[in-house]
Amino acid sequence: MFSIGELAKQTKVKIPTIRYYESIGLLKPAERTEGNQRRYTAEGLERLGFIKHARELGFSVESISSLIELQEHPDRSCYAATALAETQLRTVRSKIKQLRSLEQELARISTGCSGDGVSENCYVLSSLANHDLCNKDH
Amino acid sequence: MFSIGELAKQTKVKIPTIRYYESIGLLKPAERTEGNQRRYTAEGLERLGFIKHARELGFSVESISSLIELQEHPDRSCYAATALAETQLRTVRSKIKQLRSLEQELARISTGCSGDGVSENCYVLSSLANHDLCNKDH
DNA sequence: CCTTGAACCTCTAGTCGCTAGAGATATTAT
DNA sequence: ATAATATCTCTAGCGACTAGAGGTTCAAGG
Structure with missing residues (x-):
């Protein structure tokens, strides 16, 4: 105990x-x-x-609740559990995709401004203000 | 207006x-x-x-508040704004990394159970129950 | 056996970034 | 003038916890 x-x-x-x-x-x-x-x-x-x-x-x-219920009534649980896992996998993959496009834009933004002191024209700020500078459409 | x-x-x-x-x-x-x-x-x-x-x-x-403040007081904003963007980039990259390891495990889990009707021994459920089956340590 | 201190209990409220609904008022078009 | 649509404020809810107040119980040492 x-x-x-x-x-x-x-x-x-x-x-x-x-x-x-x-x-x-x-x-x-x-x-x-x-x-x-x-x-x-x-x-x-x-x-x-x-x-x-x-x-x-x-x-x-909520999904975990379903999984636990499946665990306790094991008839046909395999299909349902696999389906839940696959849904989860799809969600994860789409998140990854989205994050990768963010990564690209952030990388572009944060290297644009080299830091040599020209401050009025910050690339980070103008990139955020102007979505057109961004290639992706999120 | x-x-x-x-x-x-x-x-x-x-x-x-x-x-x-x-x-x-x-x-x-x-x-x-x-x-x-x-x-x-x-x-x-x-x-x-x-x-x-x-x-x-x-x-x-909160970060956006900082960015806006930087926008309004443009002296030295470039450094600070770039720093914020870089922090954000690091966060995004670490999220991607984590999600990729989840993706691998989920992919492994959900294909392990072929769906041929053997239901008592669901790979999804046992994988979730037993972390040792998982190669990664999250 | 008794005391002490750590661990436990319940309950409420706060977090983040919204979103939804109720009930009242304002604007706009006909 | 009226009717339809848009807006207003205010409160409460979401998910998945986390933190704190104020009170009780447990385990170990004397």
Whole structure:
């Protein structure tokens, strides 16, 4: 049996976050001691690890709820779980794409101004003001 | 003189967002008609365009405030503005890096389960549960 | 057994960057 | 003059936490 603090240390999820997950139903309510403190089993540890990993992969809390439900009713879960992962993959890929175009523009902007002291005509500021200087259309 | 609605149409920034920007001091308070409605000049249009562009590039509202201040006191602004852009660039690059590692893991996860009906042993779910299956350490 | 200090409890409110809705007023076109 | 549309302020909500106040419980040492 772990206290919430030990659980936090093991999973590197902060204590208030653990309580938050319980409050929104992502973690099922922990057992309590006589004095009302939470006690966790290895199962709770495992589940929190699952949640943490999925959050790191960018799954929303809602998606994680679905994944957990799938875990508990394993019939046909494979298709649905794979579908969720694929949706997530698409989201990540489109984010990457968008960020790469930002990267290009920022790189162009921040090297445009060489820093030789001509300050009235800052390339960064004028680039931001005038979207036409930008090749991409975001 | 534009109404807030025209401004919204031109810049593609939503009306409540424009009012929000004013409320947090990012846009200076617009002039008003007799009947208390906002009226904007070309200058306001330009500034909102600047803000929009900077937001699209991922600058925080706080950074944009700094950029605007720099714009209004143009001495030495070039260095500071370039520094802000470079910080932003570093942030974007590190986000890309992180997302790419997520992409790899998600791609691996979601192709692992071929979908031939073996449901008890879903690769997606077990990968999420067991971080050891993952090569990266996020 | 008792005390002390760390860890825990609940509850409320704050974060960021908006977005949505209610209910009232203003402008514009006919 | 009237009707339709646009705008106003204000409050509350989103997601996913995080921080703090004020009170209780646990574990270890004396």
